[in-house]
Structures are given as structure tokens and as C-alpha cells.
Amino acid sequence: MGRLDNKVAIVTGAGSGFGAAISHAFAAEGAKVLVCDINQAGGDATVQTNPSALAFHKMDVTQAADWKSTIDAATQKWGKIDILVNNAGTSYRNKPTAEVTEEEFQKTFDVNVKGVFLGCNAWLPQAIENKQGGVIINISSVGSTRPRPGLVWYNASKGAISNATKGLAAEYGPHQIRVNSICPLVTGTALFSSFTGMEDTPENREKFIFNVPMGRIGEVDDVASACVFMASSEAKFITGVNLEVDGGRCI
Numbered sequence: 001m002g003r004l005d006n007k008v009a010i011v012t013g014a015g016s017g018f019g020a021a022i023s024h025a026f027a028a029e030g031a032k033v034l035v036c037d038i039n040q041a042g043g044d045a046t047v048q049t050n051p052s053a054l055a056f057h058k059m060d061v062t063q064a065a066d067w068k069s070t071i072d073a074a075t076q077k078w079g080k081i082d083i084l085v086n087n088a089g090t091s092y093r094n095k096p097t098a099e100v101t102e103e104e105f106q107k108t109f110d111v112n113v114k115g116v117f118l119g120c121n122a123w124l125p126q127a128i129e130n131k132q133g134g135v136i137i138n139i140s141s142v143g144s145t146r147p148r149p150g151l152v153w154y155n156a157s158k159g160a161i162s163n164a165t166k167g168l169a170a171e172y173g174p175h176q177i178r179v180n181s182i183c184p185l186v187t188g189t190a191l192f193s194s195f196t197g198m199e200d201t202p203e204n205r206e207k208f209i210f211n212v213p214m215g216r217i218g219e220v221d222d223v224a225s226a227c228v229f230m231a232s233s234e235a236k237f238i239t240g241v242n243l244e245v246d247g248g249r250c251i
């Protein structure tokens, strides 16, 4: 028995990092997953590991038309969509905030905030109509509550997501739709260099562990496991929570 047997999920940004790990973990627990990404090669690589449970759909979270095709693709393939994981995200490279360009700001908010807005607006009507409840998981960041120098507008975009998570939970609770966010610590994904302003090397990773009580940075499985729990019926009365997965960093 898998913890997500008979569930159907959409995971965005699933061609890399957390999104790939979440897709693999959901499939291992019995879910069918539409692996969504703007990057075809990354999405194909994610699907290759478990093609009977995973299917790739190329889409850009910032485009409303792409969200329509995403909902249509998952519904046509599996008949319903129980779980939406808004994971796709981006950042400019860590630098003095007064040097962030308007283009960098716009891209960060388009992908990290508008992408989640469009995703929720596309997914919610079918969930309400199906009357079976459902789950939204937004991938936020520890930076949503603990912003650091050099990433001010990235962190502000995640602040919007942690705030919207609570608002959505309050509004859609009566439909038995749960909305939670996961707030990861820095992790060695493709975004490591943007967040830290350094190359992703073992030596540079060591520079970020001294103030983490559990003595390491994040791993993609830490976030994937938290998402499985939040998506499963084990979390059936948990909504509106921004869950830090950070080894105690935010204490």
C-alpha cells in the first residue's frame, strides 16, 4: 500500500532539483504525476526513472494558456487531479539589492508568484467541481520569514507565497482543500549558485552549515518526504502551515 495510491498530482519545475525528487517520491508512493517543466531534457530525465507513473508535459508556469493545457493533459490521462505542487522557481544571483535590475525582479515575481497564482486559478475550479477535496503544496523558502542580504526580492517573492498559502487555506478549507507550503533551507540544487553567489562545491557548501543546529545544508529528499506527508491523508487536518524543513536553522 502506497501513501498516495490512486492519487494524481501535477508537479511544476519537475525537471530538476526538488521537483524531480518530489515526482519520484510521489510515484514511489503510488501516485501518477504530470512532470511539468519549461525544460524538456530535464523533464524527460525525470520521467525515465518511472515511465509507468510519470508523464512529461512541457509548460511555462507564467503562461495562462500553458496552465490550461496542463490541466487538460492530466485530466485526459488520469481523469482528475488531486494534488498541485507549485515548485517551479527562479532567482537572480545573490548581489547588492540596489543592483537588481527591473528585468531580474520581474522574472523572479513572474515565475515565483504569478506562476503560483495562475496554477491555483487553473487547478481550483476542477477540484471544487469534483467535490473530493484536494491538496496544494507551495514550495516557499526559509527566506520568506528570515530574509537575508543579497536576496531581498527573491525572499519577498517567497513571502508572498507563504502569505497566500494561509489565505488560500482559509478560503478553500470549506471545500476540504488543504493548502500548505514547505520552506526549505539552502540545498545543493541548480539554484545553489544563485542563492549563495558561489559555485556549488563541497567546500562552499560547508560555509553554510555553521549556524544550522543539525549541522548540514538541505537535501532534496528532505523536501520530497515533507511533500509526501503533506499530500497524504496523514496530514488530513493540516492546512495553512508554512513548514520549515531546515535542520533548525530558523530557530
Ligand SMILES: NC(=O)c1ccc[n+]([C@@H]2O[C@H](COP(=O)([O-])OP(=O)(O)OC[C@H]3O[C@@H](n4cnc5c(N)ncnc54)[C@H](O)[C@@H]3O)[C@@H](O)[C@H]2O)c1
Pocket: 012, 013, 014, 015, 016, 017, 018, 019, 036, 037, 038, 039, 042, 059, 060, 061, 062, 087, 088, 089, 090, 111, 139, 140, 141, 142, 183, 184, 185, 186, 187, 188, 189, 190, 191, 192, 195
Ligand atoms: N535549492 C534551494 O536552496 C532552495 C531553497 C528554498 C527554496 N527553494 C525553491 O525550491 C523550488 C525548486 O527549486 P530547485 O532548488 O529545485 O531549483 P532547480 O533550478 O533545480 O529547479 C527549478 C526547476 O524549475 C523550472 N522552471 C523555471 N522556470 C520555469 C517556468 N517559468 N515554468 C516551468 N518551469 C520552470 C526549471 O527548468 C527547473 O527545472 C523553487 O521554488 C525554489 O525557489 C530552493
